[in-house]
Amino acid sequence: MMPISLSPQDTMALWVTFKLAVISTTILLVLCAPAAWWLAHTRWRGKVVVEALVTLPLVLPPTVLGFYLLLLLGPRGWVGGTLESMGFNHLAFSFTGLVIGSMIYSLPFVMQPLTNAFQATGTRVLEVAATLRASPLDRFFTIVAPLARRGFLTAAVLSFAHTLGEFGVIIMVGGNIPGQTQVASIAIYDHVEAMDYQSAHALALILVILSFSLLLAVYGLNRKFKVVGVGS
Numbered sequence: 001m002m003p004i005s006l007s008p009q010d011t012m013a014l015w016v017t018f019k020l021a022v023i024s025t026t027i028l029l030v031l032c033a034p035a036a037w038w039l040a041h042t043r044w045r046g047k048v049v050v051e052a053l054v055t056l057p058l059v060l061p062p063t064v065l066g067f068y069l070l071l072l073l074g075p076r077g078w079v080g081g082t083l084e085s086m087g088f089n090h091l092a093f094s095f096t097g098l099v100i101g102s103m104i105y106s107l108p109f110v111m112q113p114l115t116n117a118f119q120a121t122g123t124r125v126l127e128v129a130a131t132l133r134a135s136p137l138d139r140f141f142t143i144v145a146p147l148a149r150r151g152f153l154t155a156a157v158l159s160f161a162h163t164l165g166e167f168g169v170i171i172m173v174g175g176n177i178p179g180q181t182q183v184a185s186i187a188i189y190d191h192v193e194a195m196d197y198q199s200a201h202a203l204a205l206i207l208v209i210l211s212f213s214l215l216l217a218v219y220g221l222n223r224k225f226k227v228v229g230v231g232s
Contacts, residue, residue, distance in 0.1 A: 010203055012179050013187040020095070020183060021163035024102040028110045028159055029152065036114035037144070041123070058108045065105060066172025073097050073173065093175045098183075101173040102163050109158040117151020118144065150222050157218040161211045 006014070039050060057065060073091040074080045080090030091097040125147075126139050134142070145152070167185040174181030176190070184203050191200035 005198075006202055007199065009178050009182075010184075010187055010199060013182050013184050014203070014206065016095070016179070016181070017164055017183040017185075020098055020102055021160045024099050024106060024163055025110075025156055025159040027099070028103050028106060029156060032107070032110045032114055032155070033152075036111050037118050037140075039111070040115045040118035054111045055108050057105050062105065062166070062168025063172055066101060066169040069097070069101050069104065069169070069173050073100065092173065093177065093181060095174070095180055098170060098174040098181055101169045102166060105166060105169045106159045106162050109162050110155040113151045113155040113158065114148070117148035117154075120151075121147045153221055154218055157214050161214045164207055164211060 039047065039054075070092055071077050072079050075084055075090045075092070077090070077092075080092060084090055091100065121144055125143055165185055166183070167189070170181070170183055171186055174183075176182050176186050184207055188200045188203045188207075191197070191203070
């Protein structure tokens with residue numbers, strides 16, 4: 001096996017990747033929790049449209065999603081153009097643009113586990129808590145969140161691991177700027193293109209080990225939660 005050694009640029013690419021995964025996953029969990037709760041309990045007939053939109057990134061080619069995000073966030077786009085008219089920089093080829101693209105691309109991996117977890121909690125226990133005058137926030141944080149912890153854990157790990165391997169959306173929205181928007185997947189591609197397989201192997205192996213470890217942890221913890229739930 002080839003020895004694992006990382007150049008400073010590869011180390012920076014890993015750092016950008018981890019930072020992107022942490023930030024996008026954290027924001028997604030905060031924003032998706034109320035949306036998933038609504039989606040799990042609403043009886044609105046248009047719910048199917050929302051579900052289709054949330055799931056769309058799963059079937060849409062990443063380059064297509066990245067292309068339209070580039071148009072939206074670029075200097076001539078609605079978001080990027082508005083920002084520039086206000087004296088700010090547009091978001092294309094920036095780390096902020098990466099976060100936005102990553103969040104949209106990973107949206108199904110957070111929404112679906114949370115929605116399923118909220119549906120499984122039911123409403124009976126919340127109705128009992130309401131009769132005891134517990135506020136909606138108290139009910140969510142003391143009842144819903146603990147009951148849905150498996151869903152939160154699964155959503156967090158899937159989103160984080162999915163972000164580690166993003167390529168198409170990232171290259172379209174952020175480009176390949178070392179230290180700013182170059183992530184590990186793009187660095188691997190650059191190494192393969194330059195026939196530097198040893199450097200590509202080092203980065204790829206780190207991502208494989210990390211992704212496998214994350215999935216192993218979530219399966220193990222979910223099994224532990226299930227056993228505890230049955231035993232209690």
